[in-house]
Amino acid sequence: MGLLRRSNGYSKVDKEDPEVLIHRRAQFLIYKVMEQADCRRKPSFIRIRLCRLKVKIGRRLKKLRKSALVSISAARIHVYKRLTSQLKTWRRFFNPGSHHGAIATLPRPLFT
Structure with missing residues (x-):
């Protein structure tokens, strides 16, 4: 109490809470x-x-990549179908x- 009553006296400041300190730094940033x-200048017409x-x-590159x-994939499916057939x-x-696809065999004759 004696320190607070002096006109030029300084009191010891308690350590701040770390969360409050982090919050104040974030606000400053x-x-x-x-x-x-x-402070930045407005974008010029050329930049826009x-x-x-x-x-x-x-957008065009994205569309081209998709197509x-x-x-x-369509070509792969076509090649796969032809290959399987x-x-x-x-x-x-x-x-x-x-x-199934071979020439049919004739039956043996009954009388020889």
Whole structure:
């Protein structure tokens, strides 16, 4: 109490809570960033046009990538179907046990 009553006296400050300190630092950083954003100049017409052009090109590339993936998957399916049908044909041709595609055998004559 004696320190507080003196005109130029300083009292010892208690240590601050770490959460309060972190909060105050965060507020300060937010303030600085907002201040920098206010100081920036307005974007020029050319920058706006470039930004729009980049977005347009990005959309076209995305559409092109999607269409390429669709066409590649369709080509894969087509190749797979042709390959399986070809394998079925070869299996019928080379498999001696199955008579589905082979020439029919004639029955043996009854009287010889």
